[in-house]
Amino acid sequence: DVTQDVDEALIQKFIAEVDNIAIQENLRELTKVPHMATSTGDEKTVQYMLKRWQDPDTGLDQAWREEYKVYLSFPDPNTPNKVTVVSPSDAVLYTAREKEKAYSPDQEDPEVVQPYAAYAPAGHPKGRLVYANQGKPSDYLLLNQTLDLTGTIAITRYGGEGRAGKAINAAPYGVIGVLVYTDPWDINDGKMSDTNETYPYSWYMPPSGVERGSFNTHYGDMLTPYLAAKDDTYRIPAKNITGIPPIPTQPIGFEDAYALICALGGEAAPSEWQGAFKCTYNLGGPGFKPTSTFNNSDVKLDIYNREELKNSANVMGVIRGSVEPDRYVIYGNHRDSWVHGAIDPSSGTSVMLEVTRVLGRMVKQGKWRPRRSIIFGSWGAEEFGLIGSTEYTEEYYSKLSERSVAYINVDISVFANATLRASGSPSAQSVILKASKQVKTPGSDSTSVYDNWIRYFNRTSPTYGVIPNVGFLTGAGSDYAAFIHFLGITSMDISYTYDRTKTRARIYPAYHTAYDTFDYSSKFIDPGFTSHQTVARTAGNVLMRLADSLLLPFNCSDYAETLEGYLNKALELYTDGLAAHSISIKPLKDAVSKFRFAAASLDKLIRDSDLADETPLKVRRINDQLMLLDRAFLDPVAFPDRYGFRHVIWASSNAGQPTFPGLADAYARATSTGLDSDWKEAHRQLSTLIQAIQGAAHTLGDVI
Amino acid sequence: DVTQDVDEALIQKFIAEVDNIAIQENLRELTKVPHMATSTGDEKTVQYMLKRWQDPDTGLDQAWREEYKVYLSFPDPNTPNKVTVVSPSDAVLYTAREKEKAYSPDQEDPEVVQPYAAYAPAGHPKGRLVYANQGKPSDYLLLNQTLDLTGTIAITRYGGEGRAGKAINAAPYGVIGVLVYTDPWDINDGKMSDTNETYPYSWYMPPSGVERGSFNTHYGDMLTPYLAAKDDTYRIPAKNITGIPPIPTQPIGFEDAYALICALGGEAAPSEWQGAFKCTYNLGGPGFKPTSTFNNSDVKLDIYNREELKNSANVMGVIRGSVEPDRYVIYGNHRDSWVHGAIDPSSGTSVMLEVTRVLGRMVKQGKWRPRRSIIFGSWGAEEFGLIGSTEYTEEYYSKLSERSVAYINVDISVFANATLRASGSPSAQSVILKASKQVKTPGSDSTSVYDNWIRYFNRTSPTYGVIPNVGFLTGAGSDYAAFIHFLGITSMDISYTYDRTKTRARIYPAYHTAYDTFDYSSKFIDPGFTSHQTVARTAGNVLMRLADSLLLPFNCSDYAETLEGYLNKALELYTDGLAAHSISIKPLKDAVSKFRFAAASLDKLIRDSDLADETPLKVRRINDQLMLLDRAFLDPVAFPDRYGFRHVIWASSNAGQPTFPGLADAYARATSTGLDSDWKEAHRQLSTLIQAIQGAAHTLGDVI
Ligand SMILES: [Ca+2]
Ligand SMILES: [Ca+2]
Numbered sequence A, B: 001d002v003t004q005d006v007d008e009a010l011i012q013k014f015i016a017e018v019d020n021i022a023i024q025e026n027l028r029e030l031t032k033v034p035h036m037a038t039s040t041g042d043e044k045t046v047q048y049m050l051k052r053w054q055d056p057d058t059g060l061d062q063a064w065r066e067e068y069k070v071y072l073s074f075p076d077p078n079t080p081n082k083v084t085v086v087s088p089s090d091a092v093l094y095t096a097r098e099k100e101k102a103y104s105p106d107q108e109d110p111e112v113v114q115p116y117a118a119y120a121p122a123g124h125p126k127g128r129l130v131y132a133n134q135g136k137p138s139d140y141l142l143l144n145q146t147l148d149l150t151g152t153i154a155i156t157r158y159g160g161e162g163r164a165g166k167a168i169n170a171a172p173y174g175v176i177g178v179l180v181y182t183d184p185w186d187i188n189d190g191k192m193s194d195t196n197e198t199y200p201y202s203w204y205m206p207p208s209g210v211e212r213g214s215f216n217t218h219y220g221d222m223l224t225p226y227l228a229a230k231d232d233t234y235r236i237p238a239k240n241i242t243g244i245p246p247i248p249t250q251p252i253g254f255e256d257a258y259a260l261i262c263a264l265g266g267e268a269a270p271s272e273w274q275g276a277f278k279c280t281y282n283l284g285g286p287g288f289k290p291t292s293t294f295n296n297s298d299v300k301l302d303i304y305n306r307e308e309l310k311n312s313a314n315v316m317g318v319i320r321g322s323v324e325p326d327r328y329v330i331y332g333n334h335r336d337s338w339v340h341g342a343i344d345p346s347s348g349t350s351v352m353l354e355v356t357r358v359l360g361r362m363v364k365q366g367k368w369r370p371r372r373s374i375i376f377g378s379w380g381a382e383e384f385g386l387i388g389s390t391e392y393t394e395e396y397y398s399k400l401s402e403r404s405v406a407y408i409n410v411d412i413s414v415f416a417n418a419t420l421r422a423s424g425s426p427s428a429q430s431v432i433l434k435a436s437k438q439v440k441t442p443g444s445d446s447t448s449v450y451d452n453w454i455r456y457f458n459r460t461s462p463t464y465g466v467i468p469n470v471g472f473l474t475g476a477g478s479d480y481a482a483f484i485h486f487l488g489i490t491s492m493d494i495s496y497t498y499d500r501t502k503t504r505a506r507i508y509p510a511y512h513t514a515y516d517t518f519d520y521s522s523k524f525i526d527p528g529f530t531s532h533q534t535v536a537r538t539a540g541n542v543l544m545r546l547a548d549s550l551l552l553p554f555n556c557s558d559y560a561e562t563l564e565g566y567l568n569k570a571l572e573l574y575t576d577g578l579a580a581h582s583i584s585i586k587p588l589k590d591a592v593s594k595f596r597f598a599a600a601s602l603d604k605l606i607r608d609s610d611l612a613d614e615t616p617l618k619v620r621r622i623n624d625q626l627m628l629l630d631r632a633f634l635d636p637v638a639f640p641d642r643y644g645f646r647h648v649i650w651a652s653s654n655a656g657q658p659t660f661p662g663l664a665d666a667y668a669r670a671t672s673t674g675l676d677s678d679w680k681e682a683h684r685q686l687s688t689l690i691q692a693i694q695g696a697a698h699t700l701g702d703v704i
């Protein structure tokens, strides 16, 4: 039936059937063993996903695995990385922990990977220690004003700068090695004691906990930009990789960082550099203070990381659409973790499996078949740089570009159990809000997710007044990156998260540590798994609406509102500076007006149409306009040096301004250097942006 | 009616109504005055197109103009370019003609632009003359073996190398100026005398005739790559333009070339360098021979070309589709000429106007409305580098990418009256052949265009046996370039052309001269205008089929056949050489097989469907697969340094092999330099190609 539309009763049925205990059991299964990408534990999760998605009663129409041969980085299990303090006579005065302390058998699993900085090079630098705050460019600049950094080792804390950046920014000053740790100030609300304060007594990170991570700047398999990493695919020489640490780097626990930092000599660091340790954070002499037992000693890193080509699997599953099988709604999450990954990513995977169980059963029972096709993706090797999802988009670029309606990402589904958080393309705001009104908040029969959400995150929309604040997908923090930035597919990222009045933790404290376990999640993150359930209900509701609505539930006027917000900021920040270089910002204003006008005209066309009575081709035409809106903002030459960033509105930016990223970054650079060539680039970015907005407006207006 | 299909009776009606005399009168009107891009004559043609397309009885639904501010190059009308022979005492011994000789009042029009090399720089080089054949890299290489080219002026003949290349290749050897002329051997079958052999006695070029042209390598407005050239658009600095002559360059008639070349000293040029002049072509001493009156003299160029930003107009017209208005069939030709341009481009424009007259009348009378929308484009400034059409594709990139079914280009519609010639994407072969069977050849009631064509150009297809040979659109010779190479829209180029057994002329001899007039065309190219009529009938038939067919008349298995032909050539040429560098060509073979399999499966789905009985969305789905097939071969990073070449199958190539262009060029380079980095690029090109072919195959298979 070509007029098939959303069946609200089926959505209610879906919501009712989503079960918290089922999610809990999914999570228990997924987190039995560590499942770092391409490990034997990872393969177990592949098999589990396949078993679930091929289940005759609750599975999907089809499920299969797809493999890529990708470039990963691991420590050497036989020769662990070491961080030591070495005296002038080469005596080892101090050795940092090689693994995290065990509080439950989980941490003793031999498959727990030693904490390391993936893609940091092997090497054995030895030098005087300095404290470099967050390792930002400004941090090293300041440090360099009083200290000669040549030959030093810098200790930095997580936050404020990407992982790889801490070493990339350091190397030009002659720094030869970098340590990174998580300061209790940033993650534990200052708590430090594992005898009564940290896990297993609370959700706080134990002193030996270490955040692992991928230390790279670009996403996707680094040897095969723009090419899916098949066996025979061309690979760039590893020496040509950019965006990774040029010097050995190692993450350590705050227990060890405490010992090192509190022994540092030199001047006191600025107050914003101070953390939670009960000592003054000095900059380093360089090196330790004369009164320390480490006086005159160096810090030595022995890093044995090695890169390997490994086969990583995505698990794919589909439900074929009944009316428009050539339209795809994609729902995905990564499957690989650093250790057990109960929260990252298995909280999302256990939610995805519950969504597919309920939908799969409706399909198998013949009660439901979506109007459009649904593709589920369980991505591999996300932790190493969103690799599985990116290779997938490279391999199926044409097909996905032509046919994808939307991508929904649920990675960490529950950071904490306070409120929904959602980010996405502005045209998806309305469907997320609608779904959130239909789902109740955990443990309540009366408060909707929407009503709860609006108390935690809200904004005043010129169109709607106060509404929950749907964020923007401006970065590459999870697998939505290739979908929104590279393919221009309208994307969303959905989770449950903190009450920010209760903690200033950068992220949940067990993030990427050996403590991110079923025990941790079930005790401290979401006892009873009702927040998981709430996310499953909300994301599944969005999914069903996208897949079933006769008219796609996208609102192009909401996009106009966002562009107007960005425009106002740009007018405020850049008008005069551009004019001083004979660049008029007026055409940008005109382009946004044109977009608003075109969006209003499409909205009017929709309002004036009784779509169920229209020819199916007219509905398809409007749906194509809505579906392809984000695609119209792609420009593959806008940011030629930044892999996979083609969306001129959502590309990541360093300028830190809530406005158009290419213009913001180019303007910041031009004002800082004053170079004519940089002002030219600012003008080019402005023209590129104007053309994209106008081009998008053209797609919304009358089709001929 | 969503099942609306081609009405064969309407096609017959269209064919019957296309009138040769109407075309003749269109041509007479269009060629009254010279209409070089942005001249007053050009504006007259803009007005004429608008008048015709806005005619209440025979016009289109709508017509309008669109302007771009583009970078053009003109001689200075007050200070004409000069080419002289200057003695050591600075006496002018010889002056080349500044304008072509008049044989009819047309040539005396003050608006006839002096022959010049557009985009060649101004300057006054003076030096010894050398003869450099066609100005190919190999020509200068050979010349440089015996002569010091520093400070010389090179005279070259048209052919064998692009216009700009003749100077670009010369400059590294120290050559300071370039002359270019058309050798009677290449254009006139050797004829040279204007007292009885050349125009006005025949179609041959008179001795003073000069081919003008745009001397650039990249297409589109050179200051605004990838951005539509609006008033405020960012423009690159003119000094950053690449692909234009680095040294002054001037085209001259063969009358003057004769005087210069036959006076040259030095050794005799190789036999393949000899032309039709009744003398031995010497290489130059450098300079003239001692026995010449030019002994010890230099050739001096005084070039006053200047670049200007000018407003150039496209004229656009549309017929709105009834069922799928959001699907576009585009038909276009440029409007600007060098002088009167009776053949180039007005033969095509007069055909386009006859097509729109007949179709427009059917629309205005309510007898017909196409299923899909038709867009007509009368492009500006093609002669300066396909500028109008390219800026159009830049401005409307998203809309056109999403919705365009096909682009039909009819530039020079009649080169000569012997046979149809067509080039296009392989999937368009079938509709061109079908249309050509329904149209009769000029002056015959029985012979079809197809039957005539197959006698002149044919090939043996593995699928069909002997059929007319539809060429490939591998270059950027006319306005199809941006559509096929940049946008990946299935494109076609259609014309009538020579009997190659009767002439070896490079092109019709009045090409880009002041003799390309109504008089010339009506006397020597197509007396009675019946070949024009035949092209109008054939191209219009193709247009109606593309616009009206329920199922798009594209055949994806014909694309498979072409890929297989390219594959076989690649296997033959590259298998061993690649294997020697550990690069396997086997995945390419597998990709082509996969494509063939997917094409066969789509063909089967089509065969097994009774489309008029299917849901309109199923037909649309298949049509989208066919429409988007060429799009799937686009890769914006395949050839990053070559503006607008993104189609990995049809990009132009220097290797001169009938196979995949990126692989062919990279392989040629790698074998010639032997550099590891060049072999890596060959591998990258191979992987890029494989991914594109596989990606295209994915779009043809089952949609989920
Ligand atoms: Ca890749
Ligand atoms: Ca341009």
Ligand SMILES: [Zn+2]
Pocket: A334, A344, A345, A382, A411, A412, A478
């Ligand atoms: Zn994650």
Ligand SMILES: [Zn+2]
Pocket: A344, A383, A512
């Ligand atoms: Zn993670």
Ligand SMILES: [Zn+2]
Pocket: B334, B344, B345, B382, B411, B412, B478
């Ligand atoms: Zn032309």
Ligand SMILES: [Zn+2]
Pocket: B344, B383, B512
């Ligand atoms: Zn031309």
